[in-house]
Amino acid sequence: MRAVTDEKAIVPKIQIQAVSKSYPGDKNPVLALRTVDLSINEGEFVSIVGPSGCGKSTLLYVLGGFLEADGKVLVDGKAIQGPGTDRGVVFQEYALFPWLTVRNNILYGLERGALAPEERARIADRLIGVIGLKGFEDRYPRELSGGMKQRVAIARTLACDPAILLLDEPFGALDAQTREVMQDELLRIWLETRKTVLMITHDVNEAVYLSNRICVMSARPGQIVEEFKIDLDRTIPRERLFTSDAFNKTRNEVWISVRQQALAAEKLNARV
Amino acid sequence: MEREPSKRALQIRSVISVLVIVVLWETAARAGLASPLFLPAFTAVMAEWWTVCADGSLPADLLTSLFRAFAGLFAATLIGVGLGIAMARSRLVHWIFDPVIALAFPSPKIAFLPIFILWFGIYSTSKILLVAFACVFPIVIGTYAAASAINRVWIWSAYSLGTSNLTLLFRIVLPAAWPRIFAALRVALPVSLITTFTAEMVGGGGGMGAALMYSQRFFESPTVFAYILTMLVVGLLLDAIMLRIQTAFPAWHSNA
Numbered sequence: 001m002r003a004v005t006d007e008k009a010i011v012p013k014i015q016i017q018a019v020s021k022s023y024p025g026d027k028n029p030v031l032a033l034r035t036v037d038l039s040i041n042e043g044e045f046v047s048i049v050g051p052s053g054c055g056k057s058t059l060l061y062v063l064g065g066f067l068e069a070d071g072k073v074l075v076d077g078k079a080i081q082g083p084g085t086d087r088g089v090v091f092q093e094y095a096l097f098p099w100l101t102v103r104n105n106i107l108y109g110l111e112r113g114a115l116a117p118e119e120r121a122r123i124a125d126r127l128i129g130v131i132g133l134k135g136f137e138d139r140y141p142r143e144l145s146g147g148m149k150q151r152v153a154i155a156r157t158l159a160c161d162p163a164i165l166l167l168d169e170p171f172g173a174l175d176a177q178t179r180e181v182m183q184d185e186l187l188r189i190w191l192e193t194r195k196t197v198l199m200i201t202h203d204v205n206e207a208v209y210l211s212n213r214i215c216v217m218s219a220r221p222g223q224i225v226e227e228f229k230i231d232l233d234r235t236i237p238r239e240r241l242f243t244s245d246a247f248n249k250t251r252n253e254v255w256i257s258v259r260q261q262a263l264a265a266e267k268l269n270a271r272v
Numbered sequence: 273m274e275r276e277p278s279k280r281a282l283q284i285r286s287v288i289s290v291l292v293i294v295v296l297w298e299t300a301a302r303a304g305l306a307s308p309l310f311l312p313a314f315t316a317v318m319a320e321w322w323t324v325c326a327d328g329s330l331p332a333d334l335l336t337s338l339f340r341a342f343a344g345l346f347a348a349t350l351i352g353v354g355l356g357i358a359m360a361r362s363r364l365v366h367w368i369f370d371p372v373i374a375l376a377f378p379s380p381k382i383a384f385l386p387i388f389i390l391w392f393g394i395y396s397t398s399k400i401l402l403v404a405f406a407c408v409f410p411i412v413i414g415t416y417a418a419a420s421a422i423n424r425v426w427i428w429s430a431y432s433l434g435t436s437n438l439t440l441l442f443r444i445v446l447p448a449a450w451p452r453i454f455a456a457l458r459v460a461l462p463v464s465l466i467t468t469f470t471a472e473m474v475g476g477g478g479g480m481g482a483a484l485m486y487s488q489r490f491f492e493s494p495t496v497f498a499y500i501l502t503m504l505v506v507g508l509l510l511d512a513i514m515l516r517i518q519t520a521f522p523a524w525h526s527n528a
Contacts, residue, residue: 061428064428064432065431065432066424066428066431082431083428083431083432084432084434085432085433085434087432088432088433089428089429089432091425091428091429093423093425095423095425095426095428095429097426097429097430097444097447097448099447099448099450108430108433108443109433109434112433112434112435112439113434156429156433157433160433160434162432
């Protein structure tokens with residue numbers, strides 16, 4: 001018994017081993033990712049930041065099982081077989097089903113499961129409460145603001161209770177104020193559920209505010225060039241955290257690292 | 273608030289332009305500019321229309337024709353939507369059918385009528401199959417375009433919410449493609465009417481087209497015009513109904 005628990009503690013939740021991905025280009029294939037290695041432990045919140053077009057979303061799509069790639073992607077030590085309910089995904093463009101109401105969007109994933117209808121309805125009601133959209137259950141996505149849509153998308157993903165959350169620039173399309181509110185909600189949800197999270201973002205503040213660890217990716221072909229462990233007190237309010245020296249020191253370190261990669265990307269594009 | 277009167281103005285304008293034609297027609301006929309054989313007066317046509325309606329012949333012909341048109345359209349919808357989605361989801365199916373469709377789509381389907389009559393007789397079967405044959409192409413092409421353009425994040429989201437391939441078809445692909453599939457059906461509906469009427473005119477076997485040709489042979493011009501006017505009105509009404517259905521589901525016409 002001990003050996004089993006020990007092994008479980010050792011095996012990371014997610015293992016990405018030597019993953020490379022190329023797309024067919026005009027003349028030659030374009031290499032988007034080059035031998036990326038990344039391990040994420042259970043309950044960790046890891047962010048990937050990097051210049052735009054560096055392949056960070058590609059890495060998330062590979063992990064989601066939507067794209068095939070060279071190398072190994074393991075979840076709980078087992079190779080993934082396409083997409084699965086163990087990995088819930090939230091996309092920047094919301095990806096709500098426009099022909100379904102808020103409630104039916106949230107119920108969608110539950111209908112695929114084995115739960116009784118009353119249990120599904122209970123979960124949906126609870127999540128609608130969690131995201132603060134009581135009274136909007138029967139609205140269609142086109143009737144909602146961007147922030148509300150993304151709340152529904154998060155609730156739809158949480159409904160299936162995935163062990164892993166994959167967030168692809170989830171707040172990138174929102175205005176600055178809404179984005180802060182959503183970050184606070186995500187942090188609260190993560191502190192409650194302690195799910196394993198991989199988030200793609202290009203907002204350094206967002207990454208530092210939410211993550212345990214930040215991986216900086218290089219310009220295309222994407223590789224992880226630097227990692228930052230973040231050790232901030234998540235329980236203090238946003239205002240105090242953002243004005244603290246510890247936060248700003250880390251933020252500046254990450255920002256300079258990302259900036260170097262962005263400048264390198266500029267140079268690369270200029271040469272082409 | 274400003275939209276309301278302008279829409280109404282548009283309707284009034286349409287009514288006026290039709291009225292102008294009717295008045296010109298009536299005046300020309302009454303003035304004796306053309307012989308009643310070539311151009312019977314509008315009022316004479318309406319009187320004849322009432323007669324053929326009252327004796328039940330026009331309603332019976334209309335029912336025959338509409339049955340053929342709808343049966344053909346229904347078959348074309350089943351085949352066209354199925355094939356269009358299969359082509360969008362499977363490269364093999366696309367390879368097989370794309371050249372065939374490219375070849376047959378621009379061809380005049382009515383040219384196949386003699387063969388269809390030879391194979392399936394002169395009554396409803398050959399007409400229904402010809403209508404299906406004529407309507408299936410716009411539906412396949414519209415469905416294929418719709419199903420290939422589905423937002424990939426919908427499909428990815430569905431898969432990671434536990435959707436199987438078969439469920440994906442009915443819960444995601446069909447509803448996501450539905451607005452454009454319906455637009456294709458709106459194109460196919462007049463095609464079904466045109467094909468039915470034309471096939472009946474050329475091949476006989478009852479229905480509006482055959483009755484029209486029959487009256488023409490006996491120089492019953494008012495009857496011919498009465499049938500033509502009925503075809504116009506039926507086409508207009510059916511398209512208006514399709515438009516109503518199309519705008520009744522606004523939730524679909526958005527990219528959330």
